[in-house]
Amino acid sequence: xxxxxxxxxxxxxxxxxxxxxxxxxxxxxxxxxxxxxxxxxxxxxxxxxxxxxxxxxxxxxxxxxxxxxxxxxxxxxxxxxxxxxxxxxxxxxxxxxxxxxxxxxxxxxxxxxxxxxxxxxxxxxxxxxxxxxxxxxxxxxxxxxxxxxxxxxxxxxxxxxxxxxxxxxxxxxxxxxxxxxxxxxxxxxxxxxxxxxxxxxxxxxxxxxxxxxxxxxxxxxxxxxxxxxx
Amino acid sequence: xxxxxxxxxxxxxxxxxxxxxxxxxxxxxxxxxxxxxxxxxxxxxxxxxxxxxxxxxxxxxxxxxxxxxxxxxxxxxxxxxxxxxxxxxxxxxxxxxxxxxxxxxxxxxxxxxxxxxxxxxxxxxxxxxxxxxxxxxxxxxxxxxxxxxxxxxxxxxxxxxxxxxxxxxxxxxxxxxxxxxxxxxxxxxxxxxxxxxxxxxxxxxxxxxxxxxxxxxxxxxxxxxxxxxx
Amino acid sequence: xxxxxxxxxxxxxxxxxxxxxxxxxxxxxxxxxxxxxxxxxxxxxxxxxxxxxxxxxxxxxxxxxxxxxxxxxxxxxxxxxxxxxxxxxxxxxxxxxxxxxxxxxxxxxxxxxxxxxxxxxxxxxxxxxxxxxxxxxxxxxxxxxxxxxxxxxxxxxxxxxxxxxxxxxxxxxxxxxxxxxxxxxxxxxxxxxxxxxxxxxxxxxxxxxxxxxxxxxxxxxxxxxxxxxx
Amino acid sequence: xxxxxxxxxxxxxxxxxxxxxxxxxxxxxxxxxxxxxxxxxxxxxxxxxxxxxxxxxxxxxxxxxxxxxxxxxxxxxxxxxxxxxxxxxxxxxxxxxxxxxxxxxxxxxxxxxxxxxxxxxxxxxxxxxxxxxxxxxxxxxxxxxxxxxxxxxxxxxxxxxxxxxxxxxxxxxxxxxxxxxxxxxxxxxxxxxxxxxxxxxxxxxxxxxxxxxxxxxxxxxxxxxxxxxx
DNA sequence: CATGAATGAGGCTTCATTCAT
DNA sequence: AATGAATGAAGCCTCATTCAT
Numbered sequence: 001x002x003x004x005x006x007x008x009x010x011x012x013x014x015x016x017x018x019x020x021x022x023x024x025x026x027x028x029x030x031x032x033x034x035x036x037x038x039x040x041x042x043x044x045x046x047x048x049x050x051x052x053x054x055x056x057x058x059x060x061x062x063x064x065x066x067x068x069x070x071x072x073x074x075x076x077x078x079x080x081x082x083x084x085x086x087x088x089x090x091x092x093x094x095x096x097x098x099x100x101x102x103x104x105x106x107x108x109x110x111x112x113x114x115x116x117x118x119x120x121x122x123x124x125x126x127x128x129x130x131x132x133x134x135x136x137x138x139x140x141x142x143x144x145x146x147x148x149x150x151x152x153x154x155x156x157x158x159x160x161x162x163x164x165x166x167x168x169x170x171x172x173x174x175x176x177x178x179x180x181x182x183x184x185x186x187x188x189x190x191x192x193x194x195x196x197x198x199x200x201x202x203x204x205x206x207x208x209x210x211x212x213x214x215x216x217x218x219x220x221x222x223x224x225x226x227x228x229x230x
Numbered sequence: 231x232x233x234x235x236x237x238x239x240x241x242x243x244x245x246x247x248x249x250x251x252x253x254x255x256x257x258x259x260x261x262x263x264x265x266x267x268x269x270x271x272x273x274x275x276x277x278x279x280x281x282x283x284x285x286x287x288x289x290x291x292x293x294x295x296x297x298x299x300x301x302x303x304x305x306x307x308x309x310x311x312x313x314x315x316x317x318x319x320x321x322x323x324x325x326x327x328x329x330x331x332x333x334x335x336x337x338x339x340x341x342x343x344x345x346x347x348x349x350x351x352x353x354x355x356x357x358x359x360x361x362x363x364x365x366x367x368x369x370x371x372x373x374x375x376x377x378x379x380x381x382x383x384x385x386x387x388x389x390x391x392x393x394x395x396x397x398x399x400x401x402x403x404x405x406x407x408x409x410x411x412x413x414x415x416x417x418x419x420x421x422x423x424x425x426x427x428x429x430x431x432x433x434x435x436x437x438x439x440x441x442x443x444x445x446x447x448x449x450x451x452x453x454x455x456x457x458x459x460x
Numbered sequence: 461x462x463x464x465x466x467x468x469x470x471x472x473x474x475x476x477x478x479x480x481x482x483x484x485x486x487x488x489x490x491x492x493x494x495x496x497x498x499x500x501x502x503x504x505x506x507x508x509x510x511x512x513x514x515x516x517x518x519x520x521x522x523x524x525x526x527x528x529x530x531x532x533x534x535x536x537x538x539x540x541x542x543x544x545x546x547x548x549x550x551x552x553x554x555x556x557x558x559x560x561x562x563x564x565x566x567x568x569x570x571x572x573x574x575x576x577x578x579x580x581x582x583x584x585x586x587x588x589x590x591x592x593x594x595x596x597x598x599x600x601x602x603x604x605x606x607x608x609x610x611x612x613x614x615x616x617x618x619x620x621x622x623x624x625x626x627x628x629x630x631x632x633x634x635x636x637x638x639x640x641x642x643x644x645x646x647x648x649x650x651x652x653x654x655x656x657x658x659x660x661x662x663x664x665x666x667x668x669x670x671x672x673x674x675x676x677x678x679x680x681x682x683x684x685x686x687x688x689x690x
Numbered sequence: 691x692x693x694x695x696x697x698x699x700x701x702x703x704x705x706x707x708x709x710x711x712x713x714x715x716x717x718x719x720x721x722x723x724x725x726x727x728x729x730x731x732x733x734x735x736x737x738x739x740x741x742x743x744x745x746x747x748x749x750x751x752x753x754x755x756x757x758x759x760x761x762x763x764x765x766x767x768x769x770x771x772x773x774x775x776x777x778x779x780x781x782x783x784x785x786x787x788x789x790x791x792x793x794x795x796x797x798x799x800x801x802x803x804x805x806x807x808x809x810x811x812x813x814x815x816x817x818x819x820x821x822x823x824x825x826x827x828x829x830x831x832x833x834x835x836x837x838x839x840x841x842x843x844x845x846x847x848x849x850x851x852x853x854x855x856x857x858x859x860x861x862x863x864x865x866x867x868x869x870x871x872x873x874x875x876x877x878x879x880x881x882x883x884x885x886x887x888x889x890x891x892x893x894x895x896x897x898x899x900x901x902x903x904x905x906x907x908x909x910x911x912x913x914x915x916x917x918x919x920x
Numbered sequence: 921c922a923t924g925a926a927t928g929a930g931g932c933t934t935c936a937t938t939c940a941t
Numbered sequence: 942a943a944t945g946a947a948t949g950a951a952g953c954c955t956c957a958t959t960c961a962t
Contacts, residue, residue, distance in 0.1 A: 014946080033350055117346075157426055164402035165427065166399075167402050168398025168402035170398065175349075219450060477925085493806070509926075621882045625883065627862050633851060639815060656851050744936090745943075
């Protein structure tokens with residue numbers, strides 16, 4: 001539309017400038033959200049004037065989309081690479097949890113932007129962000145399905161519900177911890193979240209397992225006694 | 231707080247007027263969010279003029295806080311009343327889940343307001359809303375603790391983690407469903423979420439456990455026979 | 461839409477303010493056209509700040525429409541009143557011409573605004589201005605039709621074409637004269653335009669015909685003389 | 691005028707580039723008018739960048755003037771050539787009308803540009819465009835004068851008034867038709883406009899009048915003969 | 921108590937024009 | 942001769958807040 005917009009494949013300088021703007025915008029969006037962010041702030045932080053931003057992005061909204069998209073792409077790549085080095089269903093799910101926890105430690109602002117601002121848009125489901133979001137979430141779902149297939153996970157569970165519990169749980173957990181202004185130990189967090197979910201919250205029929213061991217021990221003792229007796 | 235309000239305990243008429251404004255503001259905030267809401271809209275919907283709003287509230291932000299606070303108080307009362315009629319740990323937790331799901335169905339706008347606008351504020355943790363939020367969340371934590379105490383819940387679990395999984399899971403589940411523009415069957419949702427969490431996601435080792443019990447039982451019978459024989 | 465907008469039936473003060481803005485806007489629009497006019501100019505000329513204009517008008521475009529509409533209403537009233545005092549087809553058409561010439565003397569800017577800016581709008585034909593324009597033009601058409609009916613005008617003529625010739629002729633004539641920076645003698649202009657056109661649209665009774673009659677009369681006299689001579 | 695152009699008579703390449711820019715500018719100005727046209731659009735359509743345009747034209751305004759001037763020159767040449775192939779006063783005037791109607795069909799955008807943007811300029815009457823406009827209008831005036839001289843047109847008429855009626859009538863007629871979004875049948879239009887006007891401006895010469903003149907002439911000859919005889 | 925007109929600062933966006941390369 | 946990135950001023954519009962009545 002904008003005929004002033006330079007070619008997509010710009011010069012090196014253009015690419016750098018674009019990146020500067022995206023970085024500046026990311027900072028501003030992260031700290032204030034979309035509505036409260038001002039193009040003037042963004043421009044100032046990028047060291048340029050407002051008008052220049054519009055040489056690279058058609059609108060504030062497009063800029064936000066680009067910011068989030070770039071971030072998502074990096075995140076997806078990161079997860080993809082990371083998963084390549086982990087094996088075993090539990091380990092891979094734990095990795096996804098850990099990586100997502102890192103998002104809250106490192107990119108809280110962007111995570112919020114994504115969740116609170118973009119999803120509100122009526123046309124969100126037609127955007128690139130939506131498909132990136134789906135690609136990201138798919139990592140977790142895929143592991144859950146694999147787990148079911150391999151018999152490590154209960155075949156009764158609904159993968160979507162599990163995924164929501166995990167992502168939502170991480171979000172609240174991270175929020176809560178971060179709010180307390182304390183640091184977030186993501187390894188511990190991952191273990192607690194996954195651990196709780198893995199075994200369930202119901203009191204274990206496993207106490208019975210302990211009982212079993214007791215009974216076995218008693219049997220052993222009795223059997224031994226019998227042997228000696230005879 | 232409000233330097234302009236003539237008296238904390240105003241006349242009956244003042245109280246009514248204040249309520250009208252809060253109700254109007256709630257409608258507007260719900261439908262458009264904080265930034266897009268205008269004091270003019272709010273005043274108009276309350277049947278007064280802008281200036282009058284400022285006789286009752288110092289600023290737009292204070293108004294929003296009051297709106298959310300009133301809503302939270304109602305929510306807390308509702309949960310409190312509701313819980314009084316439910317017994318059993320599982321039933322009470324399920325009730326909390328169900329009630330929270332209803333928030334997303336009935337008060338999506340306010341839930342968003344809470345999450346988007348209020349939490350963003352640096353000073354959120356000093357506000358009245360924060361403590362209301364904690365009071366609300368405490369219902370769930372209390373049930374979990376009670377469950378542990380009564381032996382219905384695994385004593386290993388961390389109540390906070392469980393609560394985060396529940397609230398976060400609900401949030402994501404509700405968002406996902408509502409975004410798909412499909413209606414949200416909150417009873418089904420409650421069952422799925424609680425069910426998944428209750429039993430855990432790990433495949434039950436139970437078949438082999440049952441086998442063990444069988445073998446032990448046989449051993450016990452044999453051993454007993456031996457003992458008696460000798 | 462704009463809930464800040466005060467009631468249509470405003471206070472006396474509001475009406476005055478509105479008029480001030482319309483007058484200021486008219487001056488600015490007249491001298492620079494729509495695009496080049498700035499709301500800042502208009503506000504300044506009305507002695508208020510830009511924002512205040514928006515308390516009375518939703519947009520620059522609406523303001524222009526109001527300016528033109530008010531002017532048109534006055535013009536229509538003026539023509540209507542004036543025609544009431546003139547009788548005879550020729551006299552009434554001459555009056556319409558004269559009145560329209562006055563528009564170019566007194567309201568050139570607005571005439572231009574009307575013709576050049578408003579008509580360009582795709583939705584012009586749905587606006588109030590369009591119907592006002594039609595009402596105004598209808599005065600002329602009505603007189604032409606009446607003239608035909610009464611036998612004073614040639615029944616062959618197409619009223620629309622005649623009206624276009626008149627309005628268009630006036631416009632060009634007025635422009636040309638005014639451009640020469642000389643004053644426009646509208647009485648003379650009316651006579652010249654109508655005179656030129658009249659001979660064509662009036663039922664024919666040409667001067668040359670009169671001349672012919674003269675020649676015949678002379679012949680008759682001569683012939684008579686001849687007869688008498690012989 | 692242009693302080694930047696290196697030489698009035700540039701290289702062949704320069705001339706071509708200038709033409710490209712003018713053509714591009716014409717397209718843009720036609721479709722959007724002056725204010726809404728952007729130099730960026732023009733440059734893009736010419737396949738160059740904005741800065742380059744300023745090597746050939748000092749400003750947007752100068753560029754518009756050049757566009758209109760070039761168009762006017764073409765129009766004048768076209769009329770000049772066309773008239774060379776038409777003879778007879780009526781035919782030649784009809785040709786001028788027809789040609790002008792074509793302007794509204796083919797070059798509406800430019801006609802508007804001329805009327806809306808250029809005429810508004812206070813200094814219009816000092817511009818080249820003004821004299822081109824005069825040259826163009828002169829074709830019509832010349833034919834009218836010729837018509838009077840040859841006795842085909844009534845010697846009473848004021849050529850300027852007639853020309854204004856024609857040009858103005860065409861303009862209004864064309865606008866009205868084009869606005870109705872119906873196509874404009876320019877041959878029919880020319881006939882209706884000229885027809886209506888002709889009967890008025892042509893020296894009267896009805897068939898019956900001609901017959902009368904013939905009979906009178908014969909009578910005069912006979913009478914004269916009789917007179918001389920006697 | 922209430923009004924509501926007015927403010928003024930700020931928001932996003934556009935673009936003609938310039939200038940270092 | 943050409944580039945094209947950058948500017949900076951301007952444009953339209955919104956609105957929380959104030960204050961004289």
